[in-house]
Structures are given as structure tokens and as C-alpha cells.
Amino acid sequence: MKVLKFGGTSVGSPDRMKKLLDIINPAEQQIVVLSAVSGTTNSLVEIGQAYLAGDKQKAAQLITILKGKYEVFIKELLETPEFYEQGKEVIDYHFRLLSGLANDLFTPIEDKIILAQGELLSTTLYHIYLKEIGVPSVLLPALEFMKTDEDSEPIVDHITSQLTPLLEKNKDNNLFITQGYICRNAFGEVDNLRRGGSDYTASLIGAGIRSEEVQIWTDIDGMHNNDPRIVKGTKPIAQLSFDEAAELAYFGAKILHPQSVFPAQKYKIPVRLLNTMDPQAAGTLITNDSEKDRIKSIAAKDDITAIKIQSSRMLLAHGFLRRVFEVFERYRTSIDMITTSEVAVSVTIDDTTYLGEITKELGAYGTVDIDVNQTIVCVVGDFGAEKHGYAARVLEAIKHIPVRMISYGGSDHNMSLLIKTEDKVEALRSLHNRLF
Numbered sequence: 519m520k521v522l523k524f525g526g527t528s529v530g531s532p533d534r535m536k537k538l539l540d541i542i543n544p545a546e547q548q549i550v551v552l553s554a555v556s557g558t559t560n561s562l563v564e565i566g567q568a569y570l571a572g573d574k575q576k577a578a579q580l581i582t583i584l585k586g587k588y589e590v591f592i593k594e595l596l597e598t599p600e601f602y603e604q605g606k607e608v609i610d611y612h613f614r615l616l617s618g619l620a621n622d623l624f625t626p627i628e629d630k631i632i633l634a635q636g637e638l639l640s641t642t643l644y645h646i647y648l649k650e651i652g653v654p655s656v657l658l659p660a661l662e663f664m665k666t667d668e669d670s671e672p673i674v675d676h677i678t679s680q681l682t683p684l685l686e687k688n689k690d691n692n693l694f695i696t697q698g699y700i701c702r703n704a705f706g707e708v709d710n711l712r713r714g715g716s717d718y719t720a721s722l723i724g725a726g727i728r729s730e731e732v733q734i735w736t737d738i739d740g741m742h743n744n745d746p747r748i749v750k751g752t753k754p755i756a757q758l759s760f761d762e763a764a765e766l767a768y769f770g771a772k773i774l775h776p777q778s779v780f781p782a783q784k785y786k787i788p789v790r791l792l793n794t795m796d797p798q799a800a801g802t803l804i805t806n807d808s809e810k811d812r813i814k815s816i817a818a819k820d821d822i823t824a825i826k827i828q829s830s831r832m833l834l835a836h837g838f839l840r841r842v843f844e845v846f847e848r849y850r851t852s853i854d855m856i857t858t859s860e861v862a863v864s865v866t867i868d869d870t871t872y873l874g875e876i877t878k879e880l881g882a883y884g885t886v887d888i889d890v891n892q893t894i895v896c897v898v899g900d901f902g903a904e905k906h907g908y909a910a911r912v913l914e915a916i917k918h919i920p921v922r923m924i925s926y927g928g929s930d931h932n933m934s935l936l937i938k939t940e941d942k943v944e945a946l947r948s949l950h951n952r953l954f
């Protein structure tokens with residue numbers, strides 16, 4: 519069975535939703551994972567923020583605006599009065615729930631319930647649309663099988679044990695629709711897999727049911743060799759290894775949720791990135807194989823903070839780095855890049871929630887310098903220890919840009935450079951012109 523995920527842009531209008539059937543083949547067994555209609559999750563985030571700030575009036579205004587958009591949406595999606603009424607009831611139910619939260623004590627638990635409404639709406643409305651046009655489908659509630667543990671890690675075995683009987687119960691059906699992004703956490707509360715998490719849902723389901731293939735359908739024909747929002751003339755990459763795709767997704771290629779690669783990689787399930795607007799385009803195939811000896815793509819990740827700890831005590835000392843890293847571990851802050859010299863170590867982080875505490879504790883080991891507004895530019899390809907010339911080509915391409923850190927050799931696929939965010943556009947364009 520294949521798993522097909524359609525992102526917010528692919529279900530972003532009634533017309534787009536209707537066109538999904540050009541891609542979905544109701545004669546073949548498949549699980550279709552839908553995101554929320556584009557823009558919805560952003561609006562839900564704002565509604566939650568208004569409630570958290572105690573501004574019920576603003577929350578009510580935002581709810582009215584969003585509800586208005588859905589009222590227009592179902593008018594175009596559902597043409598017969600009977601199914602339009604069903605759509606209207608669904609909208610009324612979800613928006614009553616959103617408004618009703620004004621009467622509760624508002625905590626992050628209620629906030630997560632708000633965020634879940636986007637995917638619940640899109641999947642239920644699509645299910646009604648399929649009924650209207652006579653295409654049989656089964657709506658699978660993701661909250662029954664998608665679960666995370668105490669460390670917020672999804673539990674693939676839980677998906678297998680909960681989803682398999684649901685599929686078995688409906689084995690005469692071909693088409694299954696379910697929500698991306700949403701899950702239950704270890705306490706049984708409604709939660710989510712973080713922004714952009716529907717890709718992750720698709721990959722987790724793929725792993726859970728040992729699917730033959732996971733397809734991520736979006737608004738572009740696969741992973742491009744640079745960020746198409748910044749650089750002109752980017753091109754799709756036909757094939758990537760799981761490791762290369764993971765590096766690109768983690769370092770900013772928005773087309774793929776960073777964690778979505780791992781479940782597919784673990785269970786060796788091919789992932790295809792495909793374009794809803796051009797279904798015939800080849801897209802990108804992600805498997806264990808990849809074209810060798812080539813620079814594949816460039817990505818960039820903003821909002822990076824660099825921290826340098828300088829200490830003569832580091833000279834010839836063992837255990838220094840462990841003590842430094844323990845500080846980050848205590849504050850559950852992950853490190854992206856590391857470079858060391860004999861008297862200093864520099865690391866980068868993107869989560870600055872505990873920056874103050876971390877800086878204070880690191881102060882016990884040496885002088886601490888912080889640089890904000892940094893960007894990691896990541897060049898991905900196949901350049902293992904035996905290859906030569908790649909680092910030189912990369913550095914030559916950005917020789918006019920100040921580089922704060924360079925990381926090379928951590929894996930065979932990645933060379934990362936830390937630069938000021940203000941230099942990012944020039945760096946991406948210059949690398950593109952020189953490397954491709």
C-alpha cells in the first residue's frame with residue numbers, strides 16, 4: 519500500500535482539493551494524509567496566542583475571520599444541498615469548539631487542541647466531498663494511532679498495532695484519509711509533530727505499515743539544488759540518499775520536515791517528492807542509493823546563534839568538552855555545528871530559550887562570546903574522505919563573504935558554513951553560480 523501526503527498548498531482551495539483525484543487512484547489501496555488548508559495553522563497559532571494572552575476579544579475576531587473563509591470554501595467544494603449541509607455542520611462543530619475555549623482555563627493543552635482543528639477540518643471536508651461525488655473512502659482518526667512517548671518521539675510500533683486492525687476492518691476499501699501533523703502525547707493529550715509535521719506523519723505511517731512507497735505531494739517538482747525562493751534557475755534533483763535528504767531538510771530545505779526521513783530510512787521505504795501542479799514530473803526519489811561524487815544541493819538555516827567559549831584551561835586538558843556539552847544537555851538545547859581549536863570551542867544553537875542560563879554556566883569555564891543573526895549554509899553531496907577539491911570549490915565561491923565557522927568531514931555528505939544572515943542571499947547565489 520502507498521502513502522500519499524498532500525500539503526497545505528495542495529489542499530489550499532476547493533479547486534485544488536477536487537483535483538487531488540487526478541493523482542489519487544481510487545482503484546488502488548492507499549492512505550492519503552492531508553495537511554490543513556494553507557494558512558489555517560498560522561491562523562490557529564494566532565488564535566491560541568490571543569487566548570494565552572487573555573485577549574478573548576481578539577481570539578473571537580480571528581475565529582470569525584477564519585470561519586468566514588471556511589464558509590466560502592465549502593460553498594465551492596460541496597455543490598448539493600445535502601452535502602453542503604454536512605459540511606456546514608462540520609464547520610459549526612469545529613468553530614464552536616474554538617469559541618468555547620474562551621470559557622475554560624487556557625493552558626498549552628487547550629492550545630494544542632486549537633492547532634489540531636486544521637487537519638481535522640480538511641480531512642473531514644474532503645471525506646464529505648468524496649461521498650458527494652460517489653468515491654468510497656474511510657476516514658481514519660490519526661488521534662487513535664499516532665502517539666508520542668515521554669520524549670515526544672513518535673512510537674512506530676503503536677502505529678503498527680493500532681492502524682493495522684483499522685485497515686483490516688475496512689479491507690474492502692481502497693481509499694483511506696487521515697490527518698497529518700496531529701497525535702496524542704504520552705499523557706493521552708492532543709498534541710502535534712511540530713510545524714510542517716504532516717510529512718513526518720506520512721513517513722511514520724509508511725514505516726508503521728511497511729508501505730511500498732511514501733509520496734510527498736507539494737507545490738514544486740521535488741527537492742531543488744538550491745532554495746527556489748531565493749535563487750533563480752534552481753533545478754530538481756532526481757535522486758537523493760536518505761542521509762543527503764535529512765541534511766537538506768534539517769538545514770532549511772522547507773519542502774521536507776527534518777525528521778520525516780528517519781522512519782522511512784529505518785524501514786527502507788522509498789520516499790518520492792512530487793508536484794501536485796505537474797503530476798507527470800519525475801520529482802525526487804529518496805532511497806539508500808544516490809548519484810556518487812557530486813555536489814547535489816545547497817540549503818540555509820536562519821536564526822542561528824553562535825557561542826564561543828575561550829579558555830586557556832582547554833590547552834591539553836581532557837574532559838573540557840564534556841563539561842561544556844553537559845551544560846547544553848542540562849538545558850535540553852541541541853547543538854548544530856561545532857568547531858574547536860586548542861584554546862576555544864565554538865558551537866551553534868537555534869533554540870535560545872535557555873541562552874541566558876547556558877551563558878552563565880559556561881562562564882565558569884572561560885570567556886563566552888555570543889553572535890546572533892547567523893545563518894548556516896549547508897552544501898550537500900557525496901564527498902567522502904577519498905574525494906578532493908570540493909571544499910576548495912565551496913570556499914572559492916564565497917571568498918568575498920566573511921565566514922564565522924566551517925564544518926567539514928562530520929559526514930560524507932555535508933559541508934556547513936556559518937555566516938551572517940545579512941550575507942545569506944549573496945552566499946546562496948554565488949555558490950549556485952559556481953557549483954552548478
Ligand SMILES: Nc1ncnc2c1ncn2[C@@H]1O[C@H](COP(=O)(O)OP(=O)(O)O)[C@@H](O)[C@H]1O
Nearest residue numbers: 525526527736738740741742744745771772773
Ligand atoms: N531545496 C528546495 N527544494 C524545493 N523546494 C524548496 C526548497 N527549499 C525551500 N523550498 C520551498 O518549499 C516549498 C514547499 O514546502 P511546503 O511549504 O512545506 O509545502 P506543503 O504546503 O506542500 O507542505 C516550496 O514551495 C519551496 O518554495
Ligand SMILES: N[C@@H](CC(=O)OP(=O)(O)O)C(=O)O
Nearest residue numbers: 525526553559713714715716
Ligand atoms: N498544518 C501544519 C502541518 C503541515 O505539515 O503543513 P504543510 O504540509 O502545509 O507544511 C503546519 O502548517 O505546520
